[in-house]
Amino acid sequence: MITVYGIKNCDSVKKALKWLEDHRICCQLHDFRIDSLDDCWLLLAESVFGWEKLVNKRSTTWRNLDIETKENLSKSTALSLLKTHPTLIKRPIILQDNIALIGFDEEDYKKVFVK
Numbered sequence: 001m002i003t004v005y006g007i008k009n010c011d012s013v014k015k016a017l018k019w020l021e022d023h024r025i026c027c028q029l030h031d032f033r034i035d036s037l038d039d040c041w042l043l044l045a046e047s048v049f050g051w052e053k054l055v056n057k058r059s060t061t062w063r064n065l066d067i068e069t070k071e072n073l074s075k076s077t078a079l080s081l082l083k084t085h086p087t088l089i090k091r092p093i094i095l096q097d098n099i100a101l102i103g104f105d106e107e108d109y110k111k112v113f114v115k
Helices: 011-022 039-049 060-064 067-071 075-084 106-113
Strands: 002-006 027-031 093-096 099-102
Touching (some): 002 011
């Protein structure tokens, strides 16, 4: 079963879940708000994607951060912010069984899941 990490009311997460369902791929949602965010998982995601890619700069949470925080972002401050504000994480993320996807792009999903 594929685990999709994100937030249930996120449009990109909804699209990914629907796409997987339409292609009969068993999946479950790990909602950061409900199921929490594991430090080890966050470190793994950062090692795969890089902290810059994990930070969703299009999110409302990002827009609400103060200028100083945005301008002085580093790996350590980004990881701390992502842990405190999981809505800052770009979504959805699938990270298991040699699959590493961030965001929803139908072409990427086809390449990975349609054989």
